[in-house]
Amino acid sequence: MSWKNDIRVVISIDFGTTYSGFAYSNKINPEIITNDTWPEQIGQLKTNTVLQYDKNFKNVEEWGYPALAKKPRRNKGKSKNQPVPKPVEHFKLHLGSMPDNDKPLLPKGLNHKKAITDYLKSMDTINTRWPNIKFMDQALIILTVPAEFTDQAKAILRDCIYNAELIKTKTSEKLQFSTEPEAAAVHCMKVLKEHLLDIVGTNFLIVDCGGGTVDLTTRQLLSNERLGEKTIRTGGFCGGIYVDRGFLAFIGEKVGPSVMQILQESHYGQLQYMVQEFCKKVKLLFTGYREDYKTFDMDLDEVCPVVKQYVTGSKLDKLEEDEWIVELKFEDVKKMFDPVIKKILKLIRDQLNRGGSISAMFLVGGFSESKYLQKRIREEFSDEVRNISVPPQPMAAIVRGALEYGLNMQKIKSRTLPLTYGIELAPLWKEGDPPERKQTHGRIFVFRRLVSKGIEVDVDQEFGLELHPSFQNQIEISIEVYATTAIEAKFCDEPGMKKIGELRLDFPDPHLGFHRKITFTLTFGQMEIRAYARNQLGQSTNANFELEL
Template sequence: MIFALLSQLGFAYAHRQNPELITNDTWPGVIGSIKTNSVVQYDTNFKKVKAWGLPALAPRPGKRQAYFDYRPVERFKLFLGNLPDSEKPKLPENLDYKKLIKDTINTRWPNVDFFENVLIVFTIPAEYPEQSKMILRECIYNAKLINHPTSEKLQFSTEPEAAAIYCLSVLNEYFLIEDGTSFLVVDCGGGTVDLTTRKLLPDKRLGEITERTGDFCGSTFIDNEFIKFMKFKVGESAMDLLEKQRYSQLQYMVQEFCRRVKIPFTGDEKDFKVIEFDIEDVCPALKQYITGREKEILENDDWIIELTFENVKAMFDPVIKKIIQLISGQLRAGGACTAMFLVGGFSESKYLQSMIKNTFSFIKNISVPKQPQAAIVRGALQYGLRMDVIKTRVLKYTYGIEIESLFNEAIDPEYLRVDGHYIYKFYRLAERGRQVGVDESFSNIFRPLEHTTKLRFSLYISTNLNETYCGGLEKLGELTIDMPDTHLGKERPVEFRLMFGRMEITATARNQVTGQEHNASFKLEL
């Protein structure tokens, strides 16, 4: 069986013998949605999960529940991304984000025996760093869905790549069948928007034309703009108190905004009617926190807040502007493309569609395929069924290792000198922006010091093409090779090989004296 799992809790599955794609659309508290919220509600000691998904996030205000017993934890996946700490959620002191990921998995799939003979394909946003895959491996192993940390029963795909594979299956519907056809996929999700430009190759395989890109500008950032609007209307202190003491009602109000305002909004003023938000009905607890001038105004208005066309448009525009900029960047980097596909839940927004089509009218085919919200999970499933569908990828980083070199007084900084005569430098193996085949590898010959019994490779990554030193670079991990026989001194050449065949990096080292080959495993650097 192939099992595709989204970074949110969406999933799909298929049997190899009868590869019908089955997408789950039933969750606690909601039916008909492809995915649910990655939210967990614990008991007061944060030991036991009481609820997950939408019921943990936004129960109705009328449902009696003491606020001090309500402990929802959400947005913890943001810890996997390269975000400043100020933009990451604050977690309770005794909760770690990796435990949250593990608990979320185990709560949804407590029967771990189900996964014994299952290939899992896990999708992640394009902008997540390399280390996120190793962290997720650790979490999934701790959740016992795989029986070894390096198990090949767990594979990764980026969200835009999975979406591109899904779009590959519908190209015929748009008469895009010629080899060499290029198309841009824009995956507009809740938290992130991810983009990739792909080329159709012989045998219905895909090549990547330029670096996949993405940013945190999904539809939930419109919700953030709504909260800013409410702070202006009722006072910032009132909204802060609501968040601290009646969080469930805050989230219910946001969900009502999505249902009544965000989802139906078309961007055409002719279609719009002023929305009346009755605080007493939608968020009754908010009244007790509103004071001063705001309270006087709302009492005169019978506690009703109006959302005008201009108000709602102003919530959408900053988010859509970022998406337009991302698309422009992809088009500049990848050149002309024949078509653009919009996928993901946010792609169903009529306003977003019209803004993209108006801005990029020179692209004749801008389409939203059927079931755009299911594109990623179904594409990931198709990838699991046929992994050779991807022929090339473009590297997002420059990869290299730390090597010891002779110190050059003319060019090397004095403060980096080691033991008087040496300096550690960055040795490039593969450069950012290079298109690599899935069976391509990068290698070189290295030699240990005379009496050492181990040869250590410290792997670094950089977003720059030209790096000289490792200082300031992100250390991805270490690869250590045992070399117990020291009688040949330095004459023990080792061929180190880095491979990007699938989404995860693998490495091998071959002792050219003995012929023995070592499979090197990463030690995660946090």
């Protein structure tokens, strides 16, 4: 019996850089419920992706919103010699392909895999919802990931889900992945109907503006409410937190970079309280229209009183003269947004150049609620895309769409491959091959392409080869699998090429010697690469694909 027949509950998890959430549904009565109860929060569709550890960074003391920002208490706070432990956040960025020096620093003794595992384990209030469910046997988990995540990043997340005890085995098929824009696209299929765009062949662009990343994909509506992917998924690190970083840089100009360093290291709760006040009272309200904006006075003595202990020199004189009030003028706030929005506009432009005619563009994710971002996108693209809209509750679009996908996984028909995949083979060296590549055993190592970058493949489409034993009594075979950013490649050491894993196959019936063959196939249309193998009688044989981590 298929594992799908065992499923009674579907859970979707949107594990984000700054905010995370989950939704769930019983398969028999598929009402989508988005969780809105969190530590010290009720009514919010997500909570902060933050952990507060003990001093040894072994045990989680608080998670979510209460782990992040603390309202300052005058005369009761720590002195400058008694720093408050810093919470851990933005650790998801360690899975991305950004330069290491741009990734957030983690405390000594803590790595991002443990942080991710601990956070997912903290979210395990999921388990308490269904006391009669054998959770790891009867629940399907859909975990969303950014469009640009590599196969290795997904493998790390699978390990973390397993270590958080949400699945029984590391290779369990009861954990499935969906990209964030793909999940949003499933959710936005309903919005197409509202705009009378639910016509087979309609292309629409999803722009998922999250906290850390912005992800894009162009989808096509197919018959029977299924979706095809028309372009390679793209994304970048230009989410809402980069506006927050612009705000902190602005404050740093007022108090000095050394003071900001002290706040980061020793008084992070107050620093984040100041950021949250900026978000609530400035960032979320900023429309980009000068007439809408009223200069905001931020009272540092109220939102971050500890700063007064550290400011010196001319900056102290100026702040004391201004009674610790910092003015955020229209141009100041605009400068915090503009570099981030410029990157988002470029990502959209690149997608439009690739995707052909687009009937609609949907903005989802928490940062898409920014009126200024919406304004800039409409100014730039309204002549090309008539319908640019933000669906209701855009912050929950991904987690709800992922759940809809989990309830009916046939909704996704195809995906477009971001890389070219293939294997390393060792045929006999022949005249015309590079002489320097000839091996001592008279063979040459070459890259054998299985499927090319940019190809649209069905989720169950198979790519593979027929294999024969290299020696008579061979009982297993090992194949190295590679991926490259190039469309064509000859060798596995070319620029842009990377080994992503190893495929191991059993070669049964050694008594048949060379009179044996095995057909192995890899599927790439799923969010994870999966391996299958059949012998010459059509019987399945063991195939194990292990990713490089």
